[in-house]
Amino acid sequence: xxxxxxxxxxxxxxxxxxxxxxxxxxxxxxxxxxxxxxxxxxxxxxxxxxxxxxxxxxxxxxxxxxxxxxxxxxxxxxxxxxxxxxxxxxxxxxxxxxxxxxxxxxxxxxxxxxxxxxxxxxxxxxxxxxxxxxxxxxxxxxxxxxxxxxxxxxxxxxxxxxxxxxxxxxxxxxxxxxxxxxxxxxxxxxxxxxxxxxxxxxxxxxxxxxxxxxxxxxxxxxxxxxxxxxxxxxxxxxxxxxxxxxxxxxxxxxxxxxxxxxxxxxxxxxxxxxxxxxxxxxxxxxxxxxxxxxxxxxxxxxxxxxxxxxxxxxxxxxxxxxxxxxxxxxxxxxxxxxxxxxxxxxxxxxxxxxxxxxxxxxxxxxxxxxxxxxxxxxxxxxxxxxxxxxxxxxxxxxxxxxxxxxxxxxxxxxxxxxxxxxxxxxxxxxx
Numbered sequence: 001x002x003x004x005x006x007x008x009x010x011x012x013x014x015x016x017x018x019x020x021x022x023x024x025x026x027x028x029x030x031x032x033x034x035x036x037x038x039x040x041x042x043x044x045x046x047x048x049x050x051x052x053x054x055x056x057x058x059x060x061x062x063x064x065x066x067x068x069x070x071x072x073x074x075x076x077x078x079x080x081x082x083x084x085x086x087x088x089x090x091x092x093x094x095x096x097x098x099x100x101x102x103x104x105x106x107x108x109x110x111x112x113x114x115x116x117x118x119x120x121x122x123x124x125x126x127x128x129x130x131x132x133x134x135x136x137x138x139x140x141x142x143x144x145x146x147x148x149x150x151x152x153x154x155x156x157x158x159x160x161x162x163x164x165x166x167x168x169x170x171x172x173x174x175x176x177x178x179x180x181x182x183x184x185x186x187x188x189x190x191x192x193x194x195x196x197x198x199x200x201x202x203x204x205x206x207x208x209x210x211x212x213x214x215x216x217x218x219x220x221x222x223x224x225x226x227x228x229x230x231x232x233x234x235x236x237x238x239x240x241x242x243x244x245x246x247x248x249x250x251x252x253x254x255x256x257x258x259x260x261x262x263x264x265x266x267x268x269x270x271x272x273x274x275x276x277x278x279x280x281x282x283x284x285x286x287x288x289x290x291x292x293x294x295x296x297x298x299x300x301x302x303x304x305x306x307x308x309x310x311x312x313x314x315x316x317x318x319x320x321x322x323x324x325x326x327x328x329x330x331x332x333x334x335x336x337x338x339x340x341x342x343x344x345x346x347x348x349x350x351x352x353x354x355x356x357x358x359x360x361x362x363x364x365x366x367x368x369x370x371x372x373x374x375x376x377x378x379x380x381x382x383x384x385x386x387x388x389x390x391x392x393x394x395x396x397x398x399x400x401x402x403x404x405x406x407x408x409x410x411x412x413x414x415x416x417x418x419x420x421x422x423x424x425x426x427x428x429x430x431x
Contacts, residue, residue, distance in 0.1 A: 080214055168200045
């Protein structure tokens with residue numbers, strides 16, 4: 001009975017609570033918002049329709065900023081060192097793609113990843129190198145990738161066919177890769193699919209005399225992506241193979257590759273042994289270009305937009321580099337001590353010139369004894385025209401008679417011509 005009574009009281013309390021809640025709800029003014037998510041319409045709570053988020057502000061143009069057409073692996077505040085100049089090892093096997101060396105960044109700063117020959121992950125795949133780009137006051141590394149076409153790599157002239165725009169070192173010719181030996185080294189005894197095309201090399205080259213290794217900024221490569229590079233950026237890409245990642249990890253483990261240890265001049269610049277192969281599926285619907293005669297490949301030219309972009313980037317990069325030496329000239333102020341030390345060797349010859357005058361000065365001592373004979377020789381001083389001959393005779397007498405007479409003859413031309421003749425005459429009577 002007690003349970004029934006307690007249950008009845010509980011039900012009654014619930015009914016009273018519900019009635020009070022309903023009356024409170026009815027007293028709620030229509031349109032009242034609760035917790036920002038529901039609104040009261042006079043009878044019930046309805047979810048509030050949230051307004052769409054405001055569109056992001058348009059990107060503000062930044063002078064010298066690089067264009068981000070790929071992922072950024074890492075961002076740092078310091079610029080990477082200039083690219084070292086080295087010779088590409090010859091391609092040892094067919095169908096290998098050259099991946100140029102580059103600067104990466106780790107816990108101890110920038111380190112060099114040597115260039116290497118890598119088997120393509122699928123027939124027709126091309127490698128777009130990674131690059132450093134300046135934007136927003138920092139430098140970001142845009143990772144490289146495999147794809148049907150060469151994308152944007154900042155206009156950085158890595159050499160070995162990557163002259164700044166596209167790839168001039170070769171092309172897929174059907175199911176094999178043909179190498180342009182005008183710019184790529186190959187082992188001719190093993191690799192026979194070759195041709196020579198210097199025109200496309202010149203058309204795609206962005207001249208970079210300072211070997212700067214980043215795009216954008218006041219002193220970087222001033223190149224914006226061409227229409228072809230923008231199209232390639234939106235294609236299906238394949239990430240670096242696991243062997244490429246291992247290659248980079250091994251470079252980071254070698255302390256000699258760090259710029260802090262080698263001063264920006266690594267010794268292991270490239271590896272001749274190719275990396276292991278790793279196969280990936282090509283993008284859906286992709287087919288490698290058909291085979292063409294080598295003579296036709298030798299005549300291929302870059303699109304007009306690429307030629308114009310290379311020339312414009314070369315001019316802008318040279319203009320940007322013109323300001324770099326001025327800034328660097330201030331920093332090398334300490335080395336200026338070198339030029340100061342250079343005048344010292346120049347001062348050395350001065351003492352050599354100085355000795356002749358002292359030699360003349362040393363002779364005057366005997367001249368002190370000279371005045372005595374001068375008193376005896378005034379009458380004999382008449383032969384003044386004989387002054388020129390005595391100097392000639394003096395050298396003859398010096399080898400024969402090194403004694404005092406030879407030493408006395410040179411000082412007299414110093415005091416004046418009158419004295420040498422007088423002494424010559426004295427010597428004659430002594431003979």
